[in-house]
Amino acid sequence: MAHRRVFQTLTRQYSSYSSSLKTLNPLLQFLPRISQTPHFPLNFNLTSSNSTPNIHTHFTITRHFASNRSDDSEDSEDYDDDEDEDEMGESLDEDDVVSVSSGKREYTAEEKESEAAAIGYKVVGPLERSDRVFKDYEPVFAVIQIGSHQFKVSNGDCVYTEKLKFCEVHDKIILNKVLMLGSPSQTLIGRPMLPDATVHAVVEEHALDAKVIIFKKKRRKNYRRTKGHRQELTKIRITDIQGIEKPVMPVPEKTKKAVKETIEKVAVPA
16 A cells, blocks of 8 residues: 555656646747756656656756856956055055154154243253353252143252153253242242243253052952053253342351461461
């Protein structure tokens, strides 16, 4: 019984398939035949009392590809155009755009002067061996502003400021932003600056400040961040303060007496 049922299903499928082929045969004659298209023969050899033996049918199958030769040529042309655009972009970048390989901006002389003036100083030039800029102490003080910080200085003092960009070690600088000048005899207060007052200094060193630890924490969030920071500093030494009358330093009497005694001692044996 099982073999009979299988045979009946096969005959039904074959009859439906043969009817579909009869309807497709007139349509397949009008389809264009493409070169190199394989022919797949279908051989049905079913021997039975009701079926006809040795039925052979041949039909062509067309293959549809995603890209043809024309598409490949178009893709290659597009790729060549992209390469040409890239080359043009590179040439433009090399000619027009300034290279920033070092990561530092290049300033012109005018930009350096303007930014230095905004901070509060002016670079005069390097210190030479013949220069005698360091003087004896004078009883004069000045309040100067460098950037956003103010300092009270006098002749010979050493001050650490934030790093001054456009000056090197052993450069002479002039500090223009003077807020106040004072001496034993008079005091000058600016509104807010004194136009005719200047403070001369020499750059001695560019250094780093002590490390500062920045610790952040959010409780119950498992959030902890620790960072360190070292501020860049510039060490300058004050050499002269100008814009105020400087009093004459009186010579103490003890030194006068000591000088007279030394002269007498030297003159007696002669």
